[in-house]
Amino acid sequence: MTELEKGPTGTRRGRGARERILGASQRLFREQGINRTGMDQLCAAAEVSKRTAYQHFGGKDELVAEYLRRFDPSVLSGVFDRPDLTPRERLLAAFDVEPGAPLCPYIAAAVELHDPEHPASRYARDYKKAVAVRLADTAREAGAADPEQLGEQLALLLDGAAARTRVLNADAFPAAAAIAAALIDSALPAAAGDARQRKETPR
Known part of the structure; x- marks a missing residue:
């Protein structure tokens, strides 16, 4: 039998509390920032009690991470x-960000938290290093x-384009993609030539 718990309004809820809390955090942290979002507001949005929230997450720091x-x-x-792209095309695809797409949450979190030892700051740092590794591997x-x-x-x-887009509220990724293409073509002259040849060859 499914274990039930009561939300703040007294409504009986099923076991989806953890996912509701994470869903509410994604929306609220995006809309108003991490520091401006309190646990009371998160619990109300997720329809769980604070006791339930702290059973799933030791505290707000753990939830942010x-x-x-x-x-x-x-x-x-x-x-x-993506197996349908060449390595060069995959490098450029990293800059193919849809206009209006949510901006980098890792940069936003690191800027807001001001604490390099915060669990979320450490995760953001590790993630950014992992992106650089994947780019280098490609x-x-x-x-x-x-x-x-x-x-x-x-x-x-990539990070510069994300930060500039956030500050100016204008899409900086097309310009970044053009710079990336120049960098890649300089590092991979043969690959650039192959790409041009593919475009010129009738199919």
Whole structure:
């Protein structure tokens, strides 16, 4: 039999409390920020009691870290694990961000928290390092002479585009993609030539 618990309004709820809390945190942290969102508000939005929330998460710090883990635990698998793209195309696909898409939660969390030892700050740092590694691995697959350098350059460009988009409220990713293409073509002249040749060859 499913265990039940009572929410703050007295309504009996099933075992989806943890997912409701995480869903509410995604919405509220995005809309108004981490620091401005209190546990009372989160519990009300998730329709759970504070006692239930603290049973699932030791505190707000733990909830914030889990909120970040849920975004992309596989590190941009929708970009780097695509078999239909060449390595060079996968590098460029990292910059293909839909206009109006939610901006980088890892940067937002790190800026808000101001504490490099906060669990969420540590997770954001590890995630950003993992993105650079995946970029470098893909650059190596594409034949870059210095894949680590290219990976770090592209990672820096991605973060710069995300930060500039947030500050200016204007999409900076198209310009970043053009710069990325120039960097990649410089590092992979043969790959760039192959890409141009494919475009010119009738199918």
